[in-house]
Amino acid sequence: MKARYFYLAIVLSVSLQTANGQAIKSAVPEVAKPLPLSAVRVTGGPLKRAQDLNGEYLLKLEPDRMLAYYRKRAGLTPKAEGYTGWDGDGRNLTGHIAGHYLSGVSLMYAATGDVRFKERADYIVKELKEVQDKNGDGYLGALEGLREKFAEVTAGNIKSSFFDLNGLWSPWYTLHKTYAGLRDAYRYTGNRTALELETKYAAWAESIMSKLNDEQTQKMLGTEFGGMNEVLADLYGDTGDKRWLALSHRFDHHAFVDPLKRREDKLAGQHGNTQVPKMLGVLKQYIYGGDPADGVAAEYFWDIVINDHSYATGGHGKDEYFGPPDQLAERVDGRTNETCNVYNMLKMTRTLFALKPDVKYAEFEERALFNHILASYMVPIGRGVRHEYQDMSRSFTCCVGSGMESHGLHGDGIYFEGTDRLWVNLYVPSTANWSAAGANLIMETGFPEGDTANLKITLTKPKQLTLALRRPTWAGDGFEVKVNGRPVTTTVKAGSYVEIKRTWKTGDSVSLKLPKTLRIEGLPDNKNRAALMWGPLVLAGDMGPERRGPSDPVPSFVANDKPVTEWLQPVADRLGVFHTVGVGKVNDGSEKELEFVPFYRLHRRLYGVYFDLYTSDAWTKKLEELAAAQKRQQLLEAATIGFIAPGDPEKEKAFNQQGEETNQDRGAGRAGRRGKKWFSYDLPVEPTKPISLVVTYNTDERGKRSAELFVEGQRVGEQKIDRSPPGSATGKFFEAEYKLPA
Numbered sequence: 001m002k003a004r005y006f007y008l009a010i011v012l013s014v015s016l017q018t019a020n021g022q023a024i025k026s027a028v029p030e031v032a033k034p035l036p037l038s039a040v041r042v043t044g045g046p047l048k049r050a051q052d053l054n055g056e057y058l059l060k061l062e063p064d065r066m067l068a069y070y071r072k073r074a075g076l077t078p079k080a081e082g083y084t085g086w087d088g089d090g091r092n093l094t095g096h097i098a099g100h101y102l103s104g105v106s107l108m109y110a111a112t113g114d115v116r117f118k119e120r121a122d123y124i125v126k127e128l129k130e131v132q133d134k135n136g137d138g139y140l141g142a143l144e145g146l147r148e149k150f151a152e153v154t155a156g157n158i159k160s161s162f163f164d165l166n167g168l169w170s171p172w173y174t175l176h177k178t179y180a181g182l183r184d185a186y187r188y189t190g191n192r193t194a195l196e197l198e199t200k201y202a203a204w205a206e207s208i209m210s211k212l213n214d215e216q217t218q219k220m221l222g223t224e225f226g227g228m229n230e231v232l233a234d235l236y237g238d239t240g241d242k243r244w245l246a247l248s249h250r251f252d253h254h255a256f257v258d259p260l261k262r263r264e265d266k267l268a269g270q271h272g273n274t275q276v277p278k279m280l281g282v283l284k285q286y287i288y289g290g291d292p293a294d295g296v297a298a299e300y301f302w303d304i305v306i307n308d309h310s311y312a313t314g315g316h317g318k319d320e321y322f323g324p325p326d327q328l329a330e331r332v333d334g335r336t337n338e339t340c341n342v343y344n345m346l347k348m349t350r351t352l353f354a355l356k357p358d359v360k361y362a363e364f365e366e367r368a369l370f371n372h373i374l375a376s377y378m379v380p381i382g383r384g385v386r387h388e389y390q391d392m393s394r395s396f397t398c399c400v401g402s403g404m405e406s407h408g409l410h411g412d413g414i415y416f417e418g419t420d421r422l423w424v425n426l427y428v429p430s431t432a433n434w435s436a437a438g439a440n441l442i443m444e445t446g447f448p449e450g451d452t453a454n455l456k457i458t459l460t461k462p463k464q465l466t467l468a469l470r471r472p473t474w475a476g477d478g479f480e481v482k483v484n485g486r487p488v489t490t491t492v493k494a495g496s497y498v499e500i501k502r503t504w505k506t507g508d509s510v511s512l513k514l515p516k517t518l519r520i521e522g523l524p525d526n527k528n529r530a531a532l533m534w535g536p537l538v539l540a541g542d543m544g545p546e547r548r549g550p551s552d553p554v555p556s557f558v559a560n561d562k563p564v565t566e567w568l569q570p571v572a573d574r575l576g577v578f579h580t581v582g583v584g585k586v587n588d589g590s591e592k593e594l595e596f597v598p599f600y601r602l603h604r605r606l607y608g609v610y611f612d613l614y615t616s617d618a619w620t621k622k623l624e625e626l627a628a629a630q631k632r633q634q635l636l637e638a639a640t641i642g643f644i645a646p647g648d649p650e651k652e653k654a655f656n657q658q659g660e661e662t663n664q665d666r667g668a669g670r671a672g673r674r675g676k677k678w679f680s681y682d683l684p685v686e687p688t689k690p691i692s693l694v695v696t697y698n699t700d701e702r703g704k705r706s707a708e709l710f711v712e713g714q715r716v717g718e719q720k721i722d723r724s725p726p727g728s729a730t731g732k733f734f735e736a737e738y739k740l741p742a
Contacts, residue, residue, distance in 0.1 A: 024240045027290025032357040032416035032423055034350060035432055037110040037188065040411035044429035045447065046374055046600065047410040054407035055108050055117070058101065061393075063120060066098040067127050069142035074134040087396040091169055095142030098124065099177025100401030106181070106188040107408030121185045125194045128182070132197055138204035140197065141175050143168060154211040158219045162271060165223040175205075176226030176277070177401065183234055184405075195238060202235055202244055209250045221253040224274040227344075229281030233288050245288055253278055260297035265304045267322040273398070275301075275322075276344040283351055302348055306364055312521050312531035312538050312609065313599065314368030315342050329526035332610040339399040342372045343406045350413050353425070357416065359496055362425035362470050365413045369426070370448050371538045373406055374600035415441075421466040423497070427453040427514065437465055439504070447514070448537055449576045449598070455510040462505040468497040469512065474535045478515035484508055518564045518578070520613070528613040532568060532578075532596060539578065541594040543606040553586035555594060556612040558619045568596065576601075585619060587626050641691075642684045647671030655681040665698070670733070672698055675707075691740040696733055697721050711740055 042048045068082030069089055082089060087097040102124050109117035132140045139147075149166040152158075159166045179201060185194035205228070212220065232248035235241075256275060259266045267275070279301045286294035308325035310316045315337025317323075323331050346368055353361035415432050416423040422434060427447040433440055438460035445453035455467075471479055473495035481488040481498050490498050500510070516535025523529050532539040543552060557580060559567050571577040576598050584593040599609060614622065645651040647664040648671050659679030665672045673679060685691055693709070697719065705721040717738040 024237055026237070026288055028287045028295070028355060030354040032354050032418050032421075034354060034412055035415040035417055035434060037107065037409070037412055038113070039433040039435065040111075040414060041431045042111070042411050042428060043431060045445075047369070047428055050374055050407045051108075051111065051410050054104070054404065055112065055114070058104055058108060058120070058404060059116060061101065063098075063101070063124050063127070066095075066101055067124065067131075069094050069144075070098065070128065070131045070140070073142055073144070073146075074131045076131065076134055083394070083396055085394045085396040086398070089144060091144075091167075093169060093174045093398070094144065096174045096177040096398070097396050097401055098128075098142070099179070099181035100404045102178075102181030103184040104404030104408055106184040107405055110188040111408050111411050118189050121189045121194075122191060125182070125185055125191050125197065128178075128197055129193060132200060137207075138200035138202075140178055140201045140204075143171055143174060146171055150208055153220060154208060156212075156216055158216055160219050160222040162222075162274070163224055165220065170224040170226070172223070172225035172228050173274075174226075176228050176231060179231040179235075180227065183231055183238070186238065198231075198235060199239065199241075202232060202247065205232075206243070206247050209247065217250060218254060221251065222255075224271065225251060225253075225278070227277035227281050229278060230284050231281075233281060233284035236288055237284075245285070248281065248285055249289075251278070251281065257282055257297055260301050261293045263296070263300050265308065265325050267304065267309060268324045270322050272317040272320055272322055272338060273340040273344065276305075276341050276348065280344055280348045280351070283348060287351075287355070298348070299352060302345070302352060305345065306360075308524070311337060312367075312533065313337060313371040314345075314364060315339075315372045316345075317341055326524040328523045329529045332523070332529065337372060339372065339406075340402045342368050343402040346373070346406075346409075346413070353413075353416065357418075357423055357468075359470060362413075362423075363473055363495065366426055366472065366536050369410070369413070370536055371599055414443075420464065421468060423468045423470070424455070425470050427512070437463060439463075439465070448535070451514050451516055451535075453512045453514060455512075457504055457508045457510075458506045459504060462503050464501070464503045466499055466501040467504075467510065468499050469510065471496055471498055472514065472536060474516060474519070474533070475514050476517060478513060480513040482511045485511075518568055520564050522613075523610070529610055530613055531609050532564065532611075534576065534578070534598070537576070538599040538609060539596040540599040540602050540607040540609050541596050541611065542602065543594065543608060546604045546606055552606075553588070553592065554608055554611075555584040555586050555592040556614055556619070556622075557583040558585050558614045558616060559583045560615050571595070585614075587623070589623060641686055644681055644683075645671060646673035652681070655683065657681055670698075672696075685740075687742075690742070693738045693740055694735055695719070695738070696735050698733055709738060714741055716740060 042051055062080060064078075064080035065083050066087065068078035068080055071078045072082075072089075083097065086093045088094065102121060105117040105120040105124075108114065109121065128140055132138065146168060149168050149171070152166050157166070163170045165171055179198060182194040182198035182201070185191045186198070209217065229248045229251040232244050232251070236245035236248065256266075256270070256278070260279075279298055282294050282301075283298035285291070286298060304325065305316055306314075309322055309328075311328065311332070317338055318331045318334055318336045320335075320338050320341075346365060349361045349365050349368075352358075353365075410428070411430060414424070414426045414428050414430055415434070416425065417434060417436060420437065422437070422439075422441075424443075427445045428443065429445055429447075430443045431441065432443075440458040442456040443453060444456070447453060469481060471492055471494055475494055479494070481490060481500070483500060483502070488498065488500060492498050514535070516537075519533050520530045521533050541555075543554070557567070567581050567583045568578045569581050571579055578596045580593045580596070582593075584591055586592045594608075599607075642655070644655050649664070652673075657673075657679065658681075659673075659675055660677040662673060662675035662677070662679040665674040683693075693711075693716070695709075699721060707719050707721070708715060709717045709719070717736075719736055
């Protein structure tokens with residue numbers, strides 16, 4: 001994943017047809033257009049199952065509940081009690097779920113043709129029109145206090161930080177979801193009222209932005225604003241009104257985007273999903289406006305995220321933040337791989353492929369889709385970790401919202417069309433109507449576990465066409481293509497396209513053999529901390545049922561640099577399941593082997609994705625280091641007269657924990673206690689000996705903290721907890737020692 005690609009900027013003019021038939025001039029053409037979502041049907045396999053589950057979930061939700069606070073803000077009586085969690089009232093992302101949901105049902109209608117999804121979309125648009133009409137100025141939001149806070153902003157009183165704008169939690173990010181929902185309702189269901197509402201809503205945004213000068217705007221853009229630049233650029237594409245493209249550029253965030261235009265990687269410390277949507281917006285600005293610098297920034301961003309910041313699953317980030325490039329080995333444990341990031345990277349990937357059909361985009365799509373999206377929310381990839389699950393009727397986090405959309409898009413990246421050419425990027429059970437060629441296709445495959453795919457073609461009349469079939473990077477020896485049962489001679493290497501140009505007719509078929517092999521994929525800064533891959537699939541070590549409390553020891557593999565096929569063996573009659581043989585060791589020196597399965601199939605289990613590989617000599621040295629560390633710990637414990645486990649209620653009770661405005665906390669798997677005012681413990685002492693208090697602090701990645709420590713009313717120390725750079729490779733915890741008075 002370390003290949004570098006030079007960006008070629010092409011500025012041409014091409015006509016795009018909007019849903020209402022209006023011709024819009026776009027500066028950069030699509031070379032490979034995705035077949036319309038409505039022309040592709042996913043018919044089987046894990047993507048179909050995920051799509052079906054998503055549809056069932058969407059139809060269980062109640063639109064009136066997610067619209068309650070829109071009505072309340074407009075002075076209308078809610079028709080149902082509002083949802084809670086992140087979509088609840090107060091300082092939340094109130095209203096974001098209605099936008100995600102509107103996008104989700106619109107996409108599902110296009111993907112399935114099920115009219116129930118269109119009915120939901122039409123109902124929400126109708127209700128939003130009533131809200132917008134009542135507001136009278138185009139505004140269409142549910143956030144409490146937004147008008148008052150935006151009045152402060154437009155007056156120049158701007159208080160902006162990562163997620164806070166004048167006391168509101170990422171307001172533009174939240175509003176963006178409604179804009180995007182209206183866009184998708186127009187584009188995927190043909191609801192023209194949705195476009196009218198979006199246009200009026202854009203005029204309201206214009207009235208806000210027109211009051212800010214450039215300096216004020218840049219200060220405001222220090223707070224997460226989602227993809228406001230994207231939806232406004234798309235609105236230009238849907239209407240032809242250049243004012244919306246100009247308004248899109250008012251959301252140009254120079255501090256982040258300008259270094260990318262210079263090909264500078266400044267991602268370390270940046271919040272992942274704050275940046276990916278804005279870069280998707282920059283890419284749309286390039287398509288509609290044609291500025292080569294925007295194209296450079298978008299492709300360079302994609303390139304460094306994928307090559308320098310991503311894990312084997314296709315995800316990136318720890319605790320939602322980017323770290324330094326190519327420094328991933330110390331960042332595999334903990335909360336990694338936020339799904340919102342991957343969802344937006346996939347949208348960006350498909351858009352980039354349409355402009356320049358490079359196989360690298362299809363390779364990433366496959367990796368991220370089958371390893372991350374099918375195993376979504378936060379997707380930890382460390383050792384002895386578990387998935388995070390959401391309460392689907394109460395949590396309503398950002399990733400729940402993007403998940404509503406994501407699983408409606410599984411048909412979007414399979415087939416792309418050009419002039420008399422069809423790219424086949426993914427092997428997914430599906431049907432497709434390639435109307436421009438008068439062709440229908442049926443793909444049958446057991447992928448991703450299966451190793452064959454068959455494509456059957458029906459045409460209105462014989463026609464000369466080129467099929468460009470992706471030969472995946474992982475498909476090595478044994479790869480073959482046949483047309484009507486006859487082998488196709490090809491010399492193309494893995495990671496490219498087999499192009500078959502011929503006159504096709506009804507009844508023709510193409511069959512592919514896609515052999516998968518095992519391989520080790522190490523991290524750039526530590527090749528011996530590695531994931532195990534089987535073809536396109538990340539394998540996860542199954543460590544037993546998900547449970548609370550201490551987990552079993554995580555093994556390392558003393559493989560002595562042997563080929564992985566010598567120590568990872570397939571389990572008979574269980575396709576895709578493997579087990580280690582004679583290499584698993586734990587830190588006490590005992591043996592422990594693991595069973596590995598495709599990561600996306602694991603649910604409610606403890607697992608590991610990255611494991612450490614050793615030679616025998618390196619393992620012996622590791623055990624010696626562990627023994628020395630254990631001895632140091634024993635000496636510390638021998639000198640300890642009291643040990644408090646903050647955040648553990650039962651253990652804290654023994655030390656009479658008291659406090660005001662304090663709560664339990666958990667960071668990176670460690671219990672702790674957080675306080676706004678104070679908390680205290682009763683500690684044992686040894687009057688005849690000097691005593692020290694050793695405290696472990698969490699550097700906390702979202703803000704600075706400070707605390708004073710008192711013993712019997714006497715101040716013994718002050719601790720300023722200056723956060724480590726968000727996403728840094730260093731640990732989040734440190735210890736401080738305080739000498740106590742006799």
